[in-house]
Every structure is written in structure tokens, then in C-alpha cells.
Amino acid sequence: MRCSLLRPDPAQRSRLAEIRDNLVDRIAEAEGEGWLGEIEGLRVSLAGAQSKISQIDAAASGGPVNLGLPTRRKKP
Numbered sequence: 001m002r003c004s005l006l007r008p009d010p011a012q013r014s015r016l017a018e019i020r021d022n023l024v025d026r027i028a029e030a031e032g033e034g035w036l037g038e039i040e041g042l043r044v045s046l047a048g049a050q051s052k053i054s055q056i057d058a059a060a061s062g063g064p065v066n067l068g069l070p071t072r073r074k075k076p
Contacts, residue, residue, distance in 0.1 A: 008052040010060060020049040 008016065023046040030038040 008056050010056050013053060013056045016049055016053050016056070020046065020053065023049060 023042055027039060027042045027046065030042060
């Protein structure tokens with residue numbers, strides 16, 4: 001999830017949303033317990049999960065691109 005080079009699979013969006021929600025809950029728990037080192041690591045993971053979800057959403061909304069048909073160039 002933290003690797004920015006891996007492209008997420010759109011079929012895994014719901015799983016990533018579950019992971020994100022779990023991370024939010026774990027951050028709240030860590031803040032309540034005063035686990036400062038744990039909070040930072042969880043926030044990094046949360047940012048990665050949100051980034052992957054954003055990548056999936058951006059790719060899904062684009063749709064196919066019409067490039068048109070190729071034509072011959074006229075000689076000058």
C-alpha cells in the first residue's frame with residue numbers, strides 16, 4: 001500500500017476502503033492510549049491507502065479516449 005509505484009487494482013477498491021476505515025479507528029485508539037510512535041506509522045499507511053483509492057477513482061472516471069482515425073499526410 002505504501003509503494004507509490006504499484007498501481008492499484010480497481011476491483012480492490014472496497015478492500016482498500018475497509019483498510020482505510022480500520023486505520024482511522026486504529027489512529028483514534030492510539031491517540032487515546034498515547035502511543036505516539038504508532039500514530040505516525042498509521043498516518044503514513046492511511047495516506048497511502050487514501051492515495052491508492054484516489055488513483056482508482058481518477059482512473060475510473062476518465063473512460064476511453066477517442067484518438068480518431070489516422071490520415072495520410074499530404075506532401076508539400
